Amino acid sequence: MKICLISSADMDMPYGSTTRPYYISKYLAEFGCEILHICTNPPEVEDENIKYLLKKYYRNKLWIVRSCMDFFRICKECKKFSPDVIYAHQISNATRALPLKYLLRIPLVYDEHGSYLLQERPNKKCILWEKMVAEMADKIIVAASDVKKVFTKTHKIPQGKIKVIENGVSSNLFSPIEKDKRLKENLNIADHDKVIVFPCPTIPINRTRANITALEYLFRLIPEIEERVENIKFIIPGGGPKPDPPSPNVIYTGFVQDLPSYINLADICIAPYPSSAICGTAGAKNKIIEYFACGKPVISTEEGIRGFNDAVPNRDFLLAKDPDDFVEKLITVLNDEELSKKLGENARKLSLKYDWSKLSKEVLNVLKSLIKT
Numbered sequence: 001m002k003i004c005l006i007s008s009a010d011m012d013m014p015y016g017s018t019t020r021p022y023y024i025s026k027y028l029a030e031f032g033c034e035i036l037h038i039c040t041n042p043p044e045v046e047d048e049n050i051k052y053l054l055k056k057y058y059r060n061k062l063w064i065v066r067s068c069m070d071f072f073r074i075c076k077e078c079k080k081f082s083p084d085v086i087y088a089h090q091i092s093n094a095t096r097a098l099p100l101k102y103l104l105r106i107p108l109v110y111d112e113h114g115s116y117l118l119q120e121r122p123n124k125k126c127i128l129w130e131k132m133v134a135e136m137a138d139k140i141i142v143a144a145s146d147v148k149k150v151f152t153k154t155h156k157i158p159q160g161k162i163k164v165i166e167n168g169v170s171s172n173l174f175s176p177i178e179k180d181k182r183l184k185e186n187l188n189i190a191d192h193d194k195v196i197v198f199p200c201p202t203i204p205i206n207r208t209r210a211n212i213t214a215l216e217y218l219f220r221l222i223p224e225i226e227e228r229v230e231n232i233k234f235i236i237p238g239g240g241p242k243p244d245p246p247s248p249n250v251i252y253t254g255f256v257q258d259l260p261s262y263i264n265l266a267d268i269c270i271a272p273y274p275s276s277a278i279c280g281t282a283g284a285k286n287k288i289i290e291y292f293a294c295g296k297p298v299i300s301t302e303e304g305i306r307g308f309n310d311a312v313p314n315r316d317f318l319l320a321k322d323p324d325d326f327v328e329k330l331i332t333v334l335n336d337e338e339l340s341k342k343l344g345e346n347a348r349k350l351s352l353k354y355d356w357s358k359l360s361k362e363v364l365n366v367l368k369s370l371i372k373t
Contacts (some may be wrong), residue, residue: 001371002034004083004100006055006074006093010041014173015259016201019286020111020143021089023170025050026076027360028367036081038074053077056118065133071096079104087111087365094133101136107370110137111363113167117150118278131155138370141363143167144307163366166307167286168359171352173260174293176344180261187235187251189265194232194334197266197296199259199287202240211238214304217323219246220273224327229334237262262295268295268333271304272326292316292351297343299329310353316346 005028007021014022018040025037029049042052056070078086078100085107086101088094094110101108116126131189134140134155140162142148148164149155168213185362198218200211218234223246226232232249239255256262263269268289288308298317305311305319313319318333320326333340 001032001085001367002036002081002083003028003083003367004038004078004086004097005089006038006086006097006140007040007089008055009037009039011043011052012041013037013257014170016286017113018089020167022111023086023168023356024360024363026359027116028364031269031360031364033364036078036083038078051081057295071099075100075103084225084371086190087363087367090227091130091133094137095129098133098136101138107138108136109139109141109366109370110134111141112147113143114151115147118146120276120278120339121327127154135249137161139163139366141165141366145309146306148277163362165359165362165366166354167289168356169286169289169293169351171293171355174263174290174346174351175260176295177260177264179265183261187233187253187265189235189251190231192231194229194267195235195265196232196268196270196330197235197237197263198270198272199237199262199290200256201238202243205235210273210277212243214271215243216274217274217277218270219243219250221327222247222250223325225330228327228331233266235262259290263290263294266294266296268330269294269298270326270330271298271300272320273301273303275301275303278306289351289354292347292354293350295344297333297340298347299333301326311350315343316350317343 005021005025007018009018009021025035026047029035029047035050036053037050038053038055040055042054046052067243084101085106086097086098088108089111097108115128116122134157135149142162142164143166145164148162151162153158172260200215226247234250236250237253237256237259242252271288288305299320300317301320311317318329320329
């Protein structure tokens with residue numbers, strides 16, 4: 001099968017919102033598919049069975065001219081490649097793919113993390129845009145059942161057209177490892193320190209509003225936590241503007257290349273997202289499954305864990321009902337080594353279900369269902 005995959009993936013950065021097409025493209029190639037991956041930042045060396053194309057290339061100052069030239073270049077390369085199906089990740093890339101669907105007369109699969117309908121203040125024009133793309137796509141893949149629900153109930157998309165395939169993880173890359181001593185020294189973390197980790201990019205784009213809201217929630221809890229726990233450190237990896245923390249015990253690292261090493265420094269990993277932090281993402285946050293894969297005890301709000309419906313409270317993680325409960329559960333886990341170990345072991349076991357090798361097979365089955373034999 002020949003697949004034209006259009007995404008915003010940066011092939012030098014296997015973390016964040018474009019993790020999904022990064023791994024799916026690689027596994028589809030391993031399964032024997034030929035891939036033309038049109039993406040934001042192709043690698044210097046191409047993978048076997050994958051040809052890369054830079055999504056935006058022309059540097060003309062006129063946006064319309066530049067966009068048209070890029071589109072014609074993509075059309076030319078895609079036609080030359082002659083794919084059986086187009087797989088577009090997120091709505092901006094699915095919109096680019098719509099003309100290709102009709103010009104080349106091939107099916108389009110639209111993969112979406114969230115929905116504008118789930119934002120706190122939905123934009124009507126964006127909702128209409130989302131509905132149009134969903135109606136014109138041949139199949140839709142969503143990362144959470146909440147997205148499927150709004151697509152079927154509000155957009156009136158037939159249920160049979162939508163497949164839920166959750167966000168995943170590389171369980172080899174994200175796995176329990178010894179704490180990196182050099183990293184601890186660089187971050188000024190002592191052996192007796194208790195470490196809380198919360199990756200939280202604050203790059204000023206729409207989807208990071210949820211992260212900023214979560215940081216504000218965490219910062220309100222820190223004074224009480226510090227009163228009750230000595231020698232505690234909060235590590236916050238992630239790019240974007242540096243937040244203004246309420247304590248010198250908050251270590252903001254900026255963007256990091258080796259995220260698993262930072263997660264593995266943690267005694268506890270957290271997802272402090274209040275209900276107001278939904279921001280259209282519909283849950284299914286990468287960091288949750290990355291925490292699980294590293295075998296870490298996790299404390300989350302209901303919004304933080306959303307999208308992982310089979311994660312069981314008190315078995316795989318601890319669910320905090322409100323800020324006071326969040327603090328109590330955090331302190332409980334820090335003081336109970338047996339509970340911490342058990343939560344981590346169960347989380348790691350659950351994460352194996354979400355390995356990208358397994359989820360990519362589900363994507364392949366969706367693509368195959370559209371190919372005429």
